[in-house]
Amino acid sequence: DVKVTQSSRYLVKRTGEKVFLECVQDMDHENMFWYRQDPGLGLRLIYFSYDVKMKEKGDIPEGYSVSREKKERFSLILESASTNQTSMYLCASSLSGTLYEQYFGPGTRLTVT
């Protein structure tokens, strides 16, 4: 089974802190994704990566950056956390040829106070 793990299930940070969310997948997938999920808004894509060191902006990249130094790991960085970044963050991965079939991690619920 594909396994996507995220570094924390729950995280509480203060406004202005730099926040790192880590995601690791164990199936040698080329594609990796970061989404945020908010009530009534569904999942919105923040960034994705289709190869090591490659990244593309999703629908809501403002306030976020990403890093992919190794194929199995994709990090989401909040440079200066703000309260409107309080959300559920979901990481996903997929093979390059099966973008429609993404495997999701359990999510990190981030609260910024």
Place this chain on the structure above:
Amino acid sequence: LAKTTQPISMDSYEGQEVNITCSHNNIATNDYITWYQQFPSQGPRFIIQGYKTKVTNEVASLFIPADRKSSTLSLPRVSLSDTAVYYCLVFGPGRRALTFGSGTRLQVQP
């Protein structure tokens, strides 16, 4: 990018068949229809994909009419554990990302 419209919520009882319809009027010729399921406190899970007619797997069936402007996810004999949010997505070659809407919240009652 084809926009999808699906009901916000549905209620059912255990043992019933549930059909969730998704509208995608401007679907492109090369687009596929994909459905995901999300349980509370978990990430979404891919359940089925189709292009036309009918697709069936161990979880669900997907019915797509000839004009492909809509699709119906069918869950046979639902149980309490089928309570989840179901997302309909349209996806085509050359696209780099999926677009999730708000989904349909299915509540199964005893």
